[in-house]
Amino acid sequence: MDCIFCKIVKKEIPAEIIYEDDKVIAFKDINPAAPIHILFIPKEHIDSVNFLDEVHIDLIGELFLKIKEVAKKLNIANKGYRIVNNCGELGGQTVNHLHLHLLGERQMQWPPG
Ligand code: AMP
Numbered sequence: 152m153d154c155i156f157c158k159i160v161k162k163e164i165p166a167e168i169i170y171e172d173d174k175v176i177a178f179k180d181i182n183p184a185a186p187i188h189i190l191f192i193p194k195e196h197i198d199s200v201n202f203l204d205e206v207h208i209d210l211i212g213e214l215f216l217k218i219k220e221v222a223k224k225l226n227i228a229n230k231g232y233r234i235v236n237n238c239g240e241l242g243g244q245t246v247n248h249l250h251l252h253l254l255g256e257r258q259m260q261w262p263p264g
Pocket residue numbers: 155166178179180181182183190236237243244245246247
């Protein structure tokens with residue numbers, strides 16, 4: 152399968168890795184939309200939220216806990232930040248490997264574009 156995020160997991164292409172364990176990896180977005188823009192992905196390939204099922208419940212919890220820990224470490228926990236998931240074409244998903252964006256260090260707007 153030709154998935155760019157799976158290649159980052161396998162270290163076949165470089166990334167600025169911020170956090171890694173056996174299930175999750177977090178790395179800087181190559182085209183940052185905020186001063187802090189980190190992608191959190193499961194190492195397991197899952198296309199999108201549409202492909203989640205019960206076996207992934209713990210994994211999704213892990214992703215959110217790791218975002219919380221990294222946000223604290225980067226000193227943005229108290230200031231606030233945004234977590235984004237884009238799903239499918241109208242959702243704006245461009246990489247079909249499920250990921251959560253952590254965006255911080257600027258004022259976010261609502262509604263999103
Ligand atoms: P999405 O549009 O929600 O699918 O998000 C995909 C994100 O992946 C975009 O913000 C891209 O800038 C980012 N991206 C694509 N290729 C890479 C890469 N090789 N390393 C880091 N981030 C990437």
